Amino acid sequence: MPTKTDEERVPNFGYAGFRLDAPDASVAWNLQRGRSGQNATGDALPHNPTAQTPRRGAPPPPLRVSNPKVLNYLDDRCRVHKETINLCKSVLQRKSIDWISVQRNDMSNPIHDVDLVISVGGDGTLLRASHFLNSSIPVLGVNSDPTCPDEVDELTDEFDARRSTGHLCAATAANFEQILDATLDGSRQPSELSRISVKLNGLQLPTYALNDILVSHPCPASVSRFSFRKRSNTGESSHLINCRSSGLRVATPAGSTAAMLSAGGFVMPISSHELQYMIREPISPRDADKPLLHGLVKQGQHILVVWYNEEGAVYFDGSHVMHSIQHGDTLEISSDAPILKVILPENLLKQGS
Known part of the structure; x- marks a missing residue:
């Protein structure tokens, strides 16, 4: 267990989550502050040309929030997270389950x-845990602080009151014990979700994406230059497309409701083993290429990418896992990856049936 208590480790702002494994497993929790250059509401901070980058390990600067209602709101969010943490621990302690705790940022091995x-x-939190799991261990997600639509509507003119999405989370604090019991006695079975495999110059990258990957220049304002084609395992392939764009996104069915959908993609059945890809903001594409800028990668197919910028990156499930690429590198992207077993919420189970 961590040497400090939850009360000491979790300040009264930000977002916390943790992970429990059973038996002989671990609990992970995480705190995330606002991104650099933003205040607690997500608004951009004024530019200060004299400001210096904080030293690594230095304490964070104090938050600058003009609206005290924001701080009160964040304090409430932290309180709800901690209450959910304590509830889950209490449930586990009442059952014949062995578990230990591990901080999320300390996770580095499978x-x-x-x-x-x-x-x-x-x-x-679920996506982070998935990067350390093979196809044999199921994961159950608990949404510790679900978004309250009425509160979002009430506060929309003041700040963004949306909380955790929890699209893949089957449980909340209200039904955690019920879902856990059903999982442990076998009446609630995990679903098998596809993940994305990426090979760099023929070598398998160690991370498998549960939501999506993004191949792009590391600077969002820069143009990404690459070529790609779809190719089947039998050797058949589409014609080569040379792209100047904002990058290439590839999503799993589970991730098709996230950034892919926001960019104009479509929702896929959760049980599908195909992938959906999209070229982001293509620059002056040829008419012959347009039908191939957005489509599906079926089982037995992969996307072959050749990168032409001096630098580039492959992002897995957001920004937390990134692999650098350079001019001339090749990427092979497919669903040829270990599945992930996930206890899904009822609405996704109905979607997949």
Whole structure:
């Protein structure tokens, strides 16, 4: 267990989540502050040309928030997260389950020898845990602080009151014990979700994406230059497309409701084993290329990418996992990856049936 208590480790702002494994497993929790250059509401901070970059390990600067209602709101969010953490711990302590705790940022090795991973937080916590799981260990997501639509509407003119999405989370604090019992006794079975495999110059990258990957220049204002084609395992391929764009996004069915949908993609059945890809903001594409800028990668197919910028990056499930690429590198992107077993919420189970 961590040497400090939850009360000491979690300040009264930000977002916390944790992960429980059972038996012989671990609990992980995480705190995330606002991104650099933003205040607690997500608004951009004034530019200060004399400001210096904080030293690594230096304490963070104090928050600058003009609206005290924002701080009160964040304090409430932290309180709800901690209450959910304590509730989950209490439930586990009442059952014949062995578990230990591990901080999320300390996770660096694959998880083995556990029967179940329980992620408590939101989809981001579940995605992070998935990067350390093979196809044999199921994960149950608990949304620790679901968004309240009425509150979002009430506060929309003041700040963004949306909380955790929890699209893949089957449980909340209200039904955690019920879902856990159903999982442990076998009446609630995990679903098998596709993940994305990426080979760099023929070598398998160690991370498999549960939501999506983005191949792009590391600077969002720069043009991404690459070529790509779809190719089947039998050798058949589409014609080569040379792209200047904002990058290439590839999503799983689970990730098709996220950035892919926001960019104009479509929702895929959660049980599908195909991938959806889209060229982001293509610059002056040829008419012959347009039908191939957005489509599906079926089982037995992959996308072959050749990168032409001096630098580039492959982002897995957001910005937390990134692999650098350079001019001339090739990427092979497919669904030829270990599945992930996830206890899904009822609405997704109905969608997949």
